[in-house]
Amino acid sequence: MSTNQWLATGNFNTAYQQEQRNFLTHLDRSIFSIFLILLYVWIPLMDLSNKYMLVVDNILIAIVAVMGLNLVTGFAGLISIGHAAFVGIGAYTVASFCQVIGDRHIIITHFWPVMIVISGFVGAAFGAVVGLPALRLKHLYLAIATLSFQMIFQWVINFMSFFNQGQTIFVGRVFWFTGKVGRKDHYMFWYFVILTIVVILGFGIRNLLKTKYGRCLVAVRDNDRAADAMGMNPGLTKVYAFALAGFFAGVAGALHAYVYRGVGFESFTLHESVGYLAMAIVGGLGTLNGSFWGPTALKYLDLQVEHLSEVAGQYLPSTMNLSTAMKPFTFGLVIVLFLMFEPRGIANWWRIAKSYTKLWPFRY
Amino acid sequence: MSYFFQIVVSGMVVGSIYALAALGLVLVYKSSRVANFAHGQIIAAGAFITFYLTTTVGIPIFFSFLASMVITFFLAMSVERIFLRRLIGEPIISVIMVTIGLASIIDGLIYLTPFGTENFSFPPFLPQDPLSLGGVSISWTQLVGMIITFIMIGGFSWFFKKSTVGISMRAVSDDQFGSMSVGISVPRVFGLAWATAGLSAAAAGCIIGNITGLNFDTLHAFGIVVFPVVILGGLDSILGAVVAGIIMGLIQQFASGYLDGNWGLNGTGDVMPYVILLIILLFKPHGLFGIHEIERV
Numbered sequence: 001m002s003t004n005q006w007l008a009t010g011n012f013n014t015a016y017q018q019e020q021r022n023f024l025t026h027l028d029r030s031i032f033s034i035f036l037i038l039l040y041v042w043i044p045l046m047d048l049s050n051k052y053m054l055v056v057d058n059i060l061i062a063i064v065a066v067m068g069l070n071l072v073t074g075f076a077g078l079i080s081i082g083h084a085a086f087v088g089i090g091a092y093t094v095a096s097f098c099q100v101i102g103d104r105h106i107i108i109t110h111f112w113p114v115m116i117v118i119s120g121f122v123g124a125a126f127g128a129v130v131g132l133p134a135l136r137l138k139h140l141y142l143a144i145a146t147l148s149f150q151m152i153f154q155w156v157i158n159f160m161s162f163f164n165q166g167q168t169i170f171v172g173r174v175f176w177f178t179g180k181v182g183r184k185d186h187y188m189f190w191y192f193v194i195l196t197i198v199v200i201l202g203f204g205i206r207n208l209l210k211t212k213y214g215r216c217l218v219a220v221r222d223n224d225r226a227a228d229a230m231g232m233n234p235g236l237t238k239v240y241a242f243a244l245a246g247f248f249a250g251v252a253g254a255l256h257a258y259v260y261r262g263v264g265f266e267s268f269t270l271h272e273s274v275g276y277l278a279m280a281i282v283g284g285l286g287t288l289n290g291s292f293w294g295p296t297a298l299k300y301l302d303l304q305v306e307h308l309s310e311v312a313g314q315y316l317p318s319t320m321n322l323s324t325a326m327k328p329f330t331f332g333l334v335i336v337l338f339l340m341f342e343p344r345g346i347a348n349w350w351r352i353a354k355s356y357t358k359l360w361p362f363r364y
Numbered sequence: 365m366s367y368f369f370q371i372v373v374s375g376m377v378v379g380s381i382y383a384l385a386a387l388g389l390v391l392v393y394k395s396s397r398v399a400n401f402a403h404g405q406i407i408a409a410g411a412f413i414t415f416y417l418t419t420t421v422g423i424p425i426f427f428s429f430l431a432s433m434v435i436t437f438f439l440a441m442s443v444e445r446i447f448l449r450r451l452i453g454e455p456i457i458s459v460i461m462v463t464i465g466l467a468s469i470i471d472g473l474i475y476l477t478p479f480g481t482e483n484f485s486f487p488p489f490l491p492q493d494p495l496s497l498g499g500v501s502i503s504w505t506q507l508v509g510m511i512i513t514f515i516m517i518g519g520f521s522w523f524f525k526k527s528t529v530g531i532s533m534r535a536v537s538d539d540q541f542g543s544m545s546v547g548i549s550v551p552r553v554f555g556l557a558w559a560t561a562g563l564s565a566a567a568a569g570c571i572i573g574n575i576t577g578l579n580f581d582t583l584h585a586f587g588i589v590v591f592p593v594v595i596l597g598g599l600d601s602i603l604g605a606v607v608a609g610i611i612m613g614l615i616q617q618f619a620s621g622y623l624d625g626n627w628g629l630n631g632t633g634d635v636m637p638y639v640i641l642l643i644i645l646l647f648k649p650h651g652l653f654g655i656h657e658i659e660r661v
Binding site for chain 2: 073079132133136137139140141143144145147148149151152155158159270274277278281285321322324325326327328329330331332333334335336339340343
């Protein structure tokens with residue numbers, strides 16, 4: 001190719017194959033590689049305490065879940081207010097294995113990658129079933145249908161003694177080639193595992209969106225009847241979008257179960273569902289990198305708010321529980337401000353920054 | 365048999381509360397096509413304002429009831445003006461999320477006050493001993509609450525059918541451009557719809573607060589459980605909201621009256637509305653009285 005592979009200032013594609021590449025320029029590829037290497041090296045070098053490692057792990061788990069939510073809500077345009085329930089199904093798949101074969105069984109501790117994949121597929125199966133109303137419903141009606149799935153899920157978990165009625169079900173420590181992963185390395189180990197999974201799934205989504213199936217999702221979002229007229233199958237696409245989201249959520253749920261070494265119902269409530277939706281929106285609906293920005297931004301905000309309210313709480317009467325008040329307040333404020341002033345999310349800032357540096361020093 | 369009638373009566377009471385709570389949601393949806401997820405928080409705010417005015421300020425409860433309706437009227441109107449006016453024409457997900465964000469903000473504000481975590485109850489102002497009719501008993505608060513509910517629903521129906529403002533609201537819900545062309549201020553109608561919804565939410569909050577006691581979690585949970593009701597009734601029909609509210613109340617009371625305790629079940633009253641909702645959505649997606657939308661490519 002004749003164009004500059006390092007500092008291209010525009011798109012000079014001459015064939016469709018060129019558009020299918022993962023990285024458009026060498027610069028893109030090297031920036032991405034350096035960033036990825038930094039992620040693998042930098043965090044361990046930081047030597048964070050377990051408390052902060054847990055936050056980092058949490059962010060990564062949320063990224064996996066939000067990638068799924070972004071597929072169904074961002075790309076396919078089907079609003080899901082029940083995503084935490086799908087995450088819960090993933091986690092409770094691991095938990096029910098623990099209940100049946102014991103939480104230190106070799107399948108749980110040694111074959112945990114298999115468990116994660118199984119949870120993903122169970123999540124996908126539930127996603128497809130819950131997606132069935134999407135064949136007839138749209139917009140708000142569909143959102144309420146997923147909401148009712150969330151409520152039914154919560155009730156079932158709280159009701160069934162098999163699931164310990166929502167109390168914590170323990171999951172054993174896992175083994176790696178080096179032996180049992182101990183208390184000290186636990187979060188670090190899972191950081192690397194989840195980061196790897198995020199990279200794999202991220203490339204998976206990126207490639208999916210370049211195929212027929214990915215484009216189907218976007219076409220159905222924009223106008224399902226027009227998509228129908230052009231020979232796609234909107235019903236199947238919608239169910240399949242829900243199944244995909246269920247898969248991602250299932251994987252995230254299994255990871256959650258392993259990282260926390262236990263499954264309790266309070267991590268999968270309606271409040272968490274709303275949180276995932278907020279992360280997807282703050283990151284930018286219908287963008288892949290939005291799924292990374294959103295969870296990072298909101299979880300970091302949560303951490304800072306907690307710090308701030310701890311500091312401010314010293315100057316206030318002890319009857320006021322500032323932390324419980326500040327969390328929902330800032331959370332709501334961030335959502336509302338983003339929707340009012342930047343509805344396309346942080347991904348839009350990223351896009352602007354990218355196009356600015358691409359053309360620099362010229363304005364356009 | 366009296367057990368059966370007792371359940372019917374309590375179902376009617378719960379159902380009429382649902383109807384009143386659903387009314388606010390329907391009012392907003394009917395004119396501006398916004399599903400208000402913050403409705404439960406407005407209900408709670410209305411109840412707490414009434415309680416504050418009654419106990420701390422010392423106004424007789426009837427007047428504080430009216431005062432809180434007036435306050436939430438303007439509160440909801442300003443919410444519409446500040447947050448939702450900008451989002452007219454935005455995709456539905458943005459609108460839903462803004463109301464969820466609003467709910468979260470109001471949550472935060474209420475958690476700052478003692479109302480967020482503690483339990484209160486209204487000072488009793490009605491006879492305490494329940495009214496008994498042939499083995500079926502109903503407390504005075506429930507009876508008065510039900511009567512107020514039906515008066516308010518009747519008033520709203522009249523307002524929509526006969527008054528000029530109500531007719532212009534219906535016109536806006538039918539066709540925004542058409543109503544603009546005959547001189548209706550669409551943003552003003554949206555504001556009014558929110559304001560009337562706030563008013564009905566305050567009324568619902570007071571009645572619920574009188575019956576169940578003032579607990580923030582119980583009160584704002586009504587904002588979610590009301591969705592099965594409005595979907596069953598068909599989102600934009602007041603009659604639908606009333607009928608569906610009573611049906612849901614009866615279903616809930618029958619479920620917790622007859623299913624709980626048998627076969628090891630419990631708490632079925634909480635989940636039944638959602639199960640019914642899923643079934644309804646599968647077979648009759650637009651509810652009992654909803655309008656079938658015709659889509660064109």
